[in-house]
């Protein structure tokens with residue numbers, strides 16, 4: 428892991444409804460998400476915790492906190508509807524001051540650990556194909572994700588939708 432000696436102390440844990448403002452702050456601080464994307468993430472947050480809407484247990488959140496307990500990163504994931512043990516990673520974001528210290532990798536590994544308990548077969552991640560997403564794609568590739576599909580001009584002209592996937596042990600397939 429990089430920056431082991433100097434990186435701020437962080438620890439994995441659950442996300443709670445009280446973290447909602449921090450989720451918005453972190454998404455904004457990354458400079459990576461458009462306002463409508465941030466609104467969508469917060470709608471998903473509200474669904475996950477049943478805040479003013481019916482709770483949807485298929486949106487799961489895992490968080491990363493600093494030594495003071497402040498949320499500094501999170502991932503949101505869930506089972507893909509109508510698929511057999513396929514999961515989606517919907518969002519991952521880390522506070523800019525904490526990026527590069529291994530928090531993002533730890534969040535992904537924690538998501539993988541949690542879905543393994545549910546016999547996950549496949550994880551999907553969708554990301555943009557533009558040049559500015561190259562670093563993010565490399566981050567995923569280092570964690571074992573590979574480009575599986577690309578829908579040209581999906582988000583906008585010149586902005587493809589890239590689907591990265593990682594397969595897990597398939598020995599637990601039905602009937603196996």
Ligand SMILES: CC(C)(COP(=O)(O)OP(=O)(O)OC[C@H]1O[C@@H](n2cnc3c(N)ncnc32)[C@H](O)[C@@H]1OP(=O)(O)O)[C@@H](O)C(=O)NCCC(=O)NCCS
Nearest residue numbers: 429457459519520521526527528529530531532562563566
């Ligand atoms: C992607 C993200 C979650 C990674 O979190 P992190 O805590 O920085 O991740 P780690 O420290 O475990 O790994 C960082 C590695 O990925 C690379 N990386 C991640 N994002 C990068 C980017 N945008 N440009 C260049 N490199 C990037 C870093 O170079 C680093 O590599 P290194 O270990 O050789 O230094 C974080 O950068 C982030 O929040 N980005 C903005 C939001 C985003 O892109 N989310 C994903 C789309 S939903």
